[in-house]
Amino acid sequence: DTAVSQTPKYLVTQMGNDKSIKCEQNLGHDTMYWYKQDSKKFLKIMFSYNNKELIINETVPNRFSPKSPDKAHLNLHINSLELGDSAVYFCASSNDRDFTYEQYFGPGTRLTVT
């Protein structure tokens, strides 16, 4: 029944490591997103894919690389993790057919880099 799911929920790793976060949606939406929420709760869009095509790529370090194998999945790979990458990462999808782009968020992945 979960609409947007993410794995893992928690990720603790050391600086310099490479890690991935997976996201899946079963809502039939065409567009998926990655957001970063910092310690002050500020939500910032990182990437967006529409029908597997990258449409939004905000000013994000090249160490972050999204991959969308199909419309229902959008994964985030992070190379050479840094302390400043510690945050909660949210995957989301949106229903574009009603032109509201209402965001359906996943439960988040809390990344801690030590």
Next chain:
Amino acid sequence: QQQVKQSPQSLIVQKGGISIINCAYENTAFDYFPWYQQFPGKGPALLIAIRPDVSEKKEGRFTISFNKSAKQFSLHIMDSQPGDSATYFCAASPTGGFKTIFGAGTRLFVKA
């Protein structure tokens, strides 16, 4: 031009009181204004939304007031309850756009 400014940063309200959160935007291309509610440890979820062709929208205890000329909109929570304690985000989306811009969030605490 892409910003959505939200205030206050935090808000404490007594149970039964009215909670008011304000937002302002600059980009006139925005045409959809949602509010999201986020509980600790959860992702944000849509609470209520409005388009600029109406000045007010009410759903239960939640009301959005929209002032197009001033480029401002606000969320009113009537009869605030402890269960309303959460972080609230205003947001704005442009016409035909995928990029939703979020305000900085307001942490609401409703005292019992």
